[in-house]
Amino acid sequence: MFLGVHVSISGKIYESVDRAASLGCSAMQIFSRNPRQWRQLELGEDDAREFRKRRKEQGVEVVAVHVPYLINLATSYGPLYKKSIAAYIEDMQEAALLGAEYVVTHMGSYKNSTLPQGLKAFIAAVDEIFKETKGLSVKLLLENTAGSGSWLGATFDHHRRIFEHVKDSHRLGVCLDTAHVFEAGFDIRRPQVVDMLLAQIEEKTRKGAIHVVHLNDSMTPKSSHHDRHQHIGKGLIGGAALKYIVNHPVLREAAFILETPKETPHSDGMNMKRLRSMVA
């Protein structure tokens, strides 16, 4: 089991490792680029080497790189689709250069088209990305969503379709976001629902497919389809339910990464402390 938090990439990229290590993280997540911009962070070989060196020295065992929302592989809008695929290939290459284990992605939105077309577009995009990044060992993890509007991934039937149809599906995995799954309608406050959910995900994708859990409490109610993260134990999922998930045997090899609010400089430390206290 690995525990960590999403950290900022401001300044030099390798400083993000120091931020995670100062919080006692054995896992960390960063954005591949500024979430609101297309511009590349222009990763140099020297900075990447320093990143790899620092994570090794400081015991950060798992690194996940999150692709921001503006990249949309399910869109029916041609220019955005092409731009998204190109950006994605760069992000996979940069993640590999950083020695990251995982790239985490949302599955995009099929706005102005249909669900089958959105899935088809996503599958074709992943095939192209995998073809262009052949040989890279970094795994692509598909994150579930809260199910607002036309976003893919609120049901694991979407994951199933993608796992079935992508050519190199062994390069795929799952990132389970606890807030999103609750907001999408799964009552994970109940242990039997968690058991059923995890079994269902493995059945629809692959055994051992869940490599990362975004451990977040939720500010909004079950089935709200509204994505708002809350501090661990302070939201509507609650500490007891999150503790059950953290210690679940199906997730023994997974990395638990917090994407909780960063209201004060102490927020991450507080949530990490809560997370550590949950480990049985």
Ligand SMILES: [Zn+2]
């Ligand atoms: Zn997430």
